[in-house]
Amino acid sequence: MGLIPTSQGLHRFAARKTAVLARLSAYRLRLVGFTFLIGALPLLAIGYFSYHLFTGELQTKAAQTNLQLLGQTRGELENMLAKIDYGAIQFAGSPYVSEWMRKPLTEENYEAYQALAGMMSKLSSGNPGIRSLTLVNLDYDWAIDRTRLNRLSSLAGMQRYADYASLPNASAWLTESSGEGGNALVFVRKLPVATGAAKPSGLLVAEIDLPEMARRLSEKNIGAILDADYRTLLGAAETPKMKEPLEASVRKFVSDRPDMQGTFRIGDDGSIGVMYTRSPYTGWTIVSVYSLHELRRDASSIGWMTLAACLALLAVTAAFVWFGSKKMYRPVKKLHDILAQAGRAAPGPDRGRFRDDFGQIEQGVAHLMNAESQMRRQVAVVLPQAKELFALQLFTGQLQKEQAEEKRRLLELPGAWERLAVFALQFEPASDAAVSIDRDVILFAIGRLVEETLPAGEYLKPVLLGRTQAVLMIQPDGTEEAWRTELSRRGEAIRVRAAETLGVQASIGVSRPFHSLGEATRAYAEASDALSCRLRFGPGVVVHYDETESDGHRPLADYPEPLERQLLEAVRMSRRDWADEALNAFFRYLVERDVSPGQFHYMTLRLLSGLLDLIRGEAAFLRDLFGGRAALERLAQAESVEEKKEWLRLEVLYPVVELLAARIEEQHDSITKDTLKIIHERFGTELTLESCAAQLHFHPNHVGRVFKKSLGVSFSDYLAQYRLGLSKRWLTETDWKIGDISAKLGYNSSAAFVRYFRNMEGVTPGEYRKKTQAAPRSEPGPAAPAT
Numbered sequence: 001m002g003l004i005p006t007s008q009g010l011h012r013f014a015a016r017k018t019a020v021l022a023r024l025s026a027y028r029l030r031l032v033g034f035t036f037l038i039g040a041l042p043l044l045a046i047g048y049f050s051y052h053l054f055t056g057e058l059q060t061k062a063a064q065t066n067l068q069l070l071g072q073t074r075g076e077l078e079n080m081l082a083k084i085d086y087g088a089i090q091f092a093g094s095p096y097v098s099e100w101m102r103k104p105l106t107e108e109n110y111e112a113y114q115a116l117a118g119m120m121s122k123l124s125s126g127n128p129g130i131r132s133l134t135l136v137n138l139d140y141d142w143a144i145d146r147t148r149l150n151r152l153s154s155l156a157g158m159q160r161y162a163d164y165a166s167l168p169n170a171s172a173w174l175t176e177s178s179g180e181g182g183n184a185l186v187f188v189r190k191l192p193v194a195t196g197a198a199k200p201s202g203l204l205v206a207e208i209d210l211p212e213m214a215r216r217l218s219e220k221n222i223g224a225i226l227d228a229d230y231r232t233l234l235g236a237a238e239t240p241k242m243k244e245p246l247e248a249s250v251r252k253f254v255s256d257r258p259d260m261q262g263t264f265r266i267g268d269d270g271s272i273g274v275m276y277t278r279s280p281y282t283g284w285t286i287v288s289v290y291s292l293h294e295l296r297r298d299a300s301s302i303g304w305m306t307l308a309a310c311l312a313l314l315a316v317t318a319a320f321v322w323f324g325s326k327k328m329y330r331p332v333k334k335l336h337d338i339l340a341q342a343g344r345a346a347p348g349p350d351r352g353r354f355r356d357d358f359g360q361i362e363q364g365v366a367h368l369m370n371a372e373s374q375m376r377r378q379v380a381v382v383l384p385q386a387k388e389l390f391a392l393q394l395f396t397g398q399l400q401k402e403q404a405e406e407k408r409r410l411l412e413l414p415g416a417w418e419r420l421a422v423f424a425l426q427f428e429p430a431s432d433a434a435v436s437i438d439r440d441v442i443l444f445a446i447g448r449l450v451e452e453t454l455p456a457g458e459y460l461k462p463v464l465l466g467r468t469q470a471v472l473m474i475q476p477d478g479t480e481e482a483w484r485t486e487l488s489r490r491g492e493a494i495r496v497r498a499a500e501t502l503g504v505q506a507s508i509g510v511s512r513p514f515h516s517l518g519e520a521t522r523a524y525a526e527a528s529d530a531l532s533c534r535l536r537f538g539p540g541v542v543v544h545y546d547e548t549e550s551d552g553h554r555p556l557a558d559y560p561e562p563l564e565r566q567l568l569e570a571v572r573m574s575r576r577d578w579a580d581e582a583l584n585a586f587f588r589y590l591v592e593r594d595v596s597p598g599q600f601h602y603m604t605l606r607l608l609s610g611l612l613d614l615i616r617g618e619a620a621f622l623r624d625l626f627g628g629r630a631a632l633e634r635l636a637q638a639e640s641v642e643e644k645k646e647w648l649r650l651e652v653l654y655p656v657v658e659l660l661a662a663r664i665e666e667q668h669d670s671i672t673k674d675t676l677k678i679i680h681e682r683f684g685t686e687l688t689l690e691s692c693a694a695q696l697h698f699h700p701n702h703v704g705r706v707f708k709k710s711l712g713v714s715f716s717d718y719l720a721q722y723r724l725g726l727s728k729r730w731l732t733e734t735d736w737k738i739g740d741i742s743a744k745l746g747y748n749s750s751a752a753f754v755r756y757f758r759n760m761e762g763v764t765p766g767e768y769r770k771k772t773q774a775a776p777r778s779e780p781g782p783a784a785p786a787t
Helices: 006-023 026-093 095-100 110-126 158-165 210-220 240-254 292-341 357-381 383-395 401-410 432-436 439-453 480-502 517-532 561-572 576-592 597-613 619-637 641-682 689-696 700-711 715-733 738-744 750-761 765-772
Strands: 130-137 142-144 149-151 171-177 183-191 202-208 224-226 232-235 261-266 272-278 285-291 419-429 463-465 468-475 504-510 542-544
Touching (some): 026 095, 026 171, 026 183, 026 202, 026 261, 026 285, 026 292, 110 142, 158 202, 224 240, 240 272, 240 285, 292 357, 383 468, 401 517, 419 480, 439 468, 439 480, 439 504, 468 480, 468 517, 480 504, 561 576, 561 597, 561 641, 576 597, 576 641, 641 689, 641 715, 689 700, 715 738, 715 750, 738 750, 738 765
Parallel strands (some): 504 542
Antiparallel strands (some): 130 142, 171 183, 183 202, 224 285, 419 504, 463 468
16 A cells, blocks of 8 residues: 555645544533643642641651650659669668768778678669769768778868768759760769758768660660750760750750750751750750651652652543543533524534534524514413413412522512512302302402402412412512501401492401412412311401411310200201200300311211211112212301301201101101000900010100000000990990900909999990890901090
8 A cells, every 4th residue: 555645644634633623612621621620739739738747747746756755764864863862862861871970980990881881882783873882971081982991081082072062952963074084973962861951961972874874775766965054964976076066056945945845956957856855853954866857758758659649649530520521511512412403503603623512502592582582472462361370370389489480570570579478368148139149250250359459569360269269469568567467458458348349248368478489389278277267257357377276286175075965866856946956056166165177177077977877777868968079068168157057957957857757757657556456456465565565676655655646545545445445346246244255355353344344434334235235146246446
């Protein structure tokens, strides 16, 4: 294959580059750059500050560790010296030493010398830091050490002991120049211990072995130990050049400071750190020296690790930004493509070689705005109906807060208000003329009346919700108390005009004030709840929601069971007058107890259930009453106590009374017929009202009352008259003996029959037969019922 000519290759490369750039969006590139910048800057700042904070923390931790080490060293040193001091006090306070300190000691007292020397050796061996120990008696001019006894006056260093005796304190730690060019440490204890430092009679002088002390403290990495005059006692650094500058630096920085420990820097560039701690026991200063360059070198590895982590995170951030921007750019691209497909996106203004999505989207949005303007003009034609629909959707909860605000702007409704409220209005006819007018016509007329009564621009168009007119009231400005007063005034004006113009009693429920259109649904519910309280206040009232008590907080009234029993008993007895009185008492009880609408409805339904339970078997009546749930709907729609009571009286109470009356009459007829049948069949037995009632399964008293009410005579009188009629027929139509007739009629004896017959007819049965004897027959004819 041959090579492509250079000019042709460049042309193709340029064309390919132009195509790629055309596919890239300027918005996306800006999004990538800005997002990467937002992610990278905090990351780099965190890495930088993390490194410096870690370095500072490392130095702080090192300083704290060295200070703790210095404190431990100071404690060990003080314990070592305190042990020597304590051993000296025990030695000097022993009775044997005290005895010889009060008298001379010569070569003749060899045993005493040996004892004292042994005690001194024991003291030295118990404290490895003591190199030599000398006991001096100033009063008796003798001095001994562990090897010999000398006259104090014959010693070359006598003046030295005199200087020790003149020291102000009872004991002292002294630094003296040694013969080797260094410093030596001397401990002096004045004797006796009890007399203090004023007039000592003797001295106990101990020279401390500094090399041994240095050996014991060498593991602590201590730079130097300086005495109270800042002269070097011990130094870990063996370079003499370090001593003078170190002593001078410590004296310069520490001498005027009250704190017992601290840090400072020395050196031309401040690269050497010095930490110190002072001993309150000896006044010495313990110093540790460290190099800051070494600490920084230790922290440099952390810095490189931090840098590597930051770079890795930057790479991850770049990847996330690139792919994340693609996802974030997707809605913009989708919008651009939609507008392009709809023919709304036009080439945008020139932004360089990259595609300008927003320029093209801008053109598409402009086309859409023009379409929206046309739609607004079309909407203006149906604006009144749209406003009414808007109010209906507000009250029924079909709009969210944002949707309601958007629709309000579209419908050009008032947007600036102080607070809002809702009127819920219902009516009841106040005259016969209003009763004859259709309810829907009155509701429409009330809506027009509301619009004529309320100020323009301070309400939304009234809407009809079932049997309720709902109005959204608007307060342009003012206080809440003034708004409440104005709502009452407007509600009263509507009520008065409705009564005067339409002849109806308008009741209005007023919600609590609110501020957002999204609360209109709740406010309508509050106004409806307030409107339901006219059951207590009566029709034709303006009731505010916050003046009423909710069902949850109003105390529950007891159900009037005695009144219910009284009403049901009157219904059972088919006494309409008694039932009317009991029903009035029942509803009067509910009004006097100020029950809530919910309780009122519940108690009414319970009473209805009790009445219907009396006619449980009357399927036809129940079907007519509850067919399609019309009865319950009519009860729920009743807007006042009187309406509910009248509906219950006319639709339920009176029909139930009539049904029970018919049922009782039918039952009474059946009882009477069955009783007569039993009498006619068993007149010759010992028949009683009780046995007859037992056969009919009723109480004797009930059977007796029904029988007497139906025939006008009691059971016993009817039975006696029936027997009397039979006896008269048999006496007339048969030749039966008086005794046989008496037995057939169920009398226990003929005398009883004769006596009863004579009482009723005035003559005996025999005399009656003689008077009315007819042609004799062997068998009597059928007995006729008694009158």
